Amino acid sequence: MNALEKALTIKELHDLINNLEHRALSFYEIASSKKRIHEIFALCDEAIFHKQLLAYKALTDPRAAAYAFAGSTPFSQSFRGYFSAEQALEDALYAAPASGWAFLHPPRESWQIWLIPAPGRTALISAWGSFEQCYAWLLEQQKHYACLRSNAELRERAAAENLAAAAPALSPEPPKQRPEPALNCNAADAEAPDxxxxxxxxxxxxxxxxxxxxxxxxxxxxxxxxxxxxxxxxxxxxxxxxxxxxxxxxxxxxxxxxxxxxxxxxxxxxxxxxxxxxxxxxxxxxxxxxxxxxxxxxxxxxxxxxxxxxxxxxxxxxxxxxxxxxxxxxxxxxxxxxxxxxxxxxAEGYHPFIPAHFIHTRKFIQFAEQPASSGTPLLLLEERQKIRVIHGENRLALSRTEQAYPHLLLHRRHGLSWQMIQSIIAGLAQPVDVMELHEAIQQHISN
Structure with missing residues (x-):
């Protein structure tokens, strides 16, 4: 690929990524854009495209991109994670005694790095920007504070501590030599798997x-x-x-x-x-x-x-x-x-999850329900390839944005009908508890 072709391809990548990020595209346009990006990446495995690849990953799967980026740095063992909420990030950073850093990336926002320069210190926070801009800021802070231990330093320290702990059993004198890193990935030391x-x-x-x-x-x-x-x-x-x-x-x-x-x-x-x-x-x-x-x-x-x-x-x-x-x-x-x-x-009280769009959420039978929590399951009936809600109005009202809900599923083929379910509900104390209703229906089926 000559220089002109590279320049045109990079421009096309920029345009594709910018359209995905900032334009309201149809599903067909989104799929076509992603397909073209994959084609370009398959053809071009040169260093000049690495930044564009990272920008695309940050757009399509920001969490995976953050961990991939952090894993490529010499400070990956001090990385505390990717967070979309500020409070969760603070809790993770301040919970660890040693210095550390993390990415903050709220939905539809750019990126920040938060850095704890020393135990007991409040976090230093970068300006909003891209991976590269935030990481450049981190390196500047590292020059000033020398606060983060590199992966190699952490491995060497661990090896030295292990060697020092073992020294009394080996010799009355502490070892004089500089310890080698404890971890080694030299392919010559082991036979490659098949x-x-x-x-x-x-x-x-x-x-x-x-x-x-x-x-x-x-x-x-x-x-x-x-x-x-x-x-x-x-x-x-x-x-x-x-x-x-x-x-x-x-x-x-x-x-x-x-x-x-x-x-x-x-x-x-x-x-x-x-x-x-x-x-x-x-x-x-x-x-x-x-x-x-x-x-x-x-x-x-x-x-x-x-x-x-x-x-x-x-x-x-x-x-x-x-x-x-x-x-x-x-x-x-x-x-x-x-x-x-x-x-x-x-886990205790577990119920399997079902995708939200599988469910016809309007209740056929109107009755009062017990208050619900996040762990309260929906009680559903499958009939004629449709899944309808028997009990779950209050659970659904907790959040309409969840992608999946805990559930209990009954089937029409077991001899159930809506009239039968209504008669069972009429015999229960109001407001109705979902587990009591499920047990009553199961008891009716077994009889």
Whole structure:
């Protein structure tokens, strides 16, 4: 590609990204623009396009872009996360005793970096800007305060502390030599695993474990591996997976890979977790590959979700083959999780989630309901390929913007009718509790 072609392609990229960000496009125009951007990235893997690629990632999946960007810096182990709310960011920064930094990115706003220069100090805050502008500000603060330890310094300090702790058992004299870093990713130290990969990664790996590849083939997708910011996640060889060829998947599912045995992950069950916020409202699914067992999967899912102040409501397992066929769309992933996957763990009071647009929200039978909380399930009836609300008016009124709601589902094929449900409701104390109503209907069916 000559200089003129590069200039024209960069201009086209700028125009496409600007239109996606600032213009009201039709669904067809959005899809066409994203398709053209992917075509350009596939053709042009040169450094000159890296900034445009980052700008596109920041637009389509800002959280993934923030973690990818932070992971590429020498201060990734001091990174506290990506936040869209100021209060959550403050809580995360001030909860840690050491210096740290984080991205703030409210919806439809630009970016800020918040930096804690020393324990007990209030945060320093950058001006609003892009990744590069905010990070340039961070480097200026680092020059002035020297507050952040680099990844190499943190590893060297940990190695020195471990060596000092072991020294009394080895010799009456403390060691004189400068300790080597404890973590080493030299490919010569270990035999590469047998899997499809396009190149080595600079991600941290421990001991004599096989080096983690930069790319991994997942069915029809090429996944890029990113180290997570938490030291515990790095120690456990837990990596986030990004699918550059299918960025839409990241809108409804986070993907993780446990890299302990890279040549055997496909033979292990895949796990699907439902991520929820502190109020118990659904955020998105989490897909974990390569976990040894369900207990490890729960720990790793919680470790990943905790960086966003989220938790998991349930964990289910399924084979990678059927899961991969359902991964592309949010609706098919919900269906797979609720109908095909096997439940292995769930929080107390858990109810599976159903997408909001699956539901016909107008109640057929009008009656008073008990007050609802975020954990209160909708009681639904499926009939003639439609799902209608029996009980849930108050739950829906809590928030009309949730993408999925906890639910209990009954089926018309079990012999239920609206007249029957109405007679059952008439026999209950008013206002009606959803769990009492569900139990009464189930009792009627069983009789």
């Amino acid at each position: 899997l499809t990969a396009t190149g080595p990664s600079d991600a941290v790996c421990s001991g004599n474990a096989a080096p983690v590849p930069e790319f991994l083939q997942l069915k029809q997708w090429t996944a890029q591996l990113h180290a997570l910011p938490q030291p515990e996640a790095r120690q456990q060889r837990l990596y986030a997976l990004e699918l550059p060829g299918a960025p839409e998947i990241s809108q409804h599912a986070d993907l993780l890979l446990h890299c302990s045995e890279l040549d055997s992950w496909q033979s292990r069950p895949a796990y699907i977790a439902e991520q929820v916020n502190p109020q118990g409202r659904f955020i998105k699914h989490l897909v974990l590959l390569g976990a040894v067992d369900a207990m490890q999967a729960v720990r790793m899912a919680r470790l990943f979700s905790s960086q966003f102040q989220h938790d998991i409501a349930a964990l289910k397992k399924i084979g990678w083959e059927p899961l991969s066929a359902c991964l592309t769309h949010a609706d098919t992933l919900f269906k797979c999780s609720n109908e095909q996957a096997e439940a292995v763990w769930q």
